[in-house]
Amino acid sequence: MYNSIRRLAIASCIAAVFATASVSAANNPTVGGAAMYPTKTIVENASAAKNLTTLVAAVKAAGLADTLSGTGPFTVFAPTNDAFAKLPKGTVDTLLKPENKAKLTQILTYHVVPGIHTAAQLTAAAKKGGDSSMLTTVEGEKLTVKLADGKVWVVDAKGGKAAVTTADVGQSNGVVHVIDGVLMPK
Secondary structure: HHHHHHHHHHHHHHHHHHHHHHHHOOOOOOOOOOOOOOOOOOHHHHHOOHHHHHHHHHHOOOOOOOHHOOOOOOEEHHHEHHHHHHOOOHHHHHHHOOHHHHHHHHHHHOEEEOOOOOOOHHHHHHHHHOOEEEOOOOOOOOEEEEEEOOOOEOOOOOOOOEEEEEEEEOOEEEEEEEEEOOOOOO
């Protein structure tokens, strides 16, 4: 009897794990009105999002599409088109020019952190650190994650802030957090 109950309990736990995984995949947030598929890469999903077209164009201009389509895993803080529009007039056009590829690459890789950092993990790390924690970007500089006003904020090296507006968008090679500002390295 004990073994039968134990097997039933184990089977129930396994079923719950698979059900949770299915629900998580089914509940992946949409971005820019597009479904985001946890089986697609960061670049594939971002290319489908209407509000990330500037980011996708920048990633392609910087030659980072192959990298962000690779195995990763990566955590990407993805600025929306509106975030790029907040930059001074002409900034995006200037950055997209071939002669500015190094600067564009520096800015974009400043939005990427190695590994997977979910919103829950970012929040827990910030709480442990007194409402802030640090992440090292692929670019090499630090980002600060802060908790304020019930939101997760990312603060760049110059003190600029961006709020996470859509968190935990699962990808086959990482996770994306959509943000409302462009982060700038030193």
